[in-house]
Amino acid sequence: MKHVDRAALVLGLGIGGFIDGIVIHRLLGRHHVLSGWYPLDDIHPMMVGDGLFHLLCLLLVLWGVALLNRRQPLPNPVLAGGILTGWGVFTLVEGVVDHFVLGIHHVRHGPGxxxxxxxxxxxGAVLVVAGVLMSRRSQPAVRERA
Incomplete structure (x- = not known):
């Protein structure tokens, strides 16, 4: 991932977490961060877990913005590629750790x-590949301007 900008990657991690939390947790109601550890009828631990998760996502986005703000703006493909890569890395890590290693929740409980x-x-893997390819294609243009 040497072709992916660090600031854009951090932004993508936070944005990917927000998209997961907002769409899958809230809008679709598929699971909560701790739904594999606590009964679903006890909503308080679910709300606290989801709240801490969203706080972490916010901190990642703020960190990414701070990294970007310390230097000149990135070309759009480099920024977008880094964000896609970060989102994909988030999805892969969250999927492996939370769904398989810790078993704290699944995308959808039950059959399938x-x-x-x-x-x-x-x-997640598709997002990583797309992001790296997008960033890599724009790298020669970035080097020529430098």
Whole structure:
């Protein structure tokens, strides 16, 4: 991942976490961060877990913005590629750690649970590849301007 900008990667981690938390946790109601550890009828631990998760996402986004703000703006493909790569890395790490290693939740509990978790990892891998390719293609243009 040497072709991915660090600031854009950090932004992508935070944005990927927000998209996961907002879309899958809130809008679709598929799971909560701690839904594999606590009964779903006890919503308080779910809310606290999700809140801490979103706070971490916010801190990542703020850190990424601070890194970007310390220097000149990136070309759009480099920024977008880094964000896509970070989002993909978030998806892969969250999918492996939370779904398989810790078992604290799955993308969708019940029938087809494993298939949903694997599809989540595939999406993460596609995001990483797309982001790295996007960043790599724009690197010669960045070097020529420097």
């Amino acid at each position: 649970e494993l298939l949903h978790d694997i599809a989540f990892l595939v999406v």
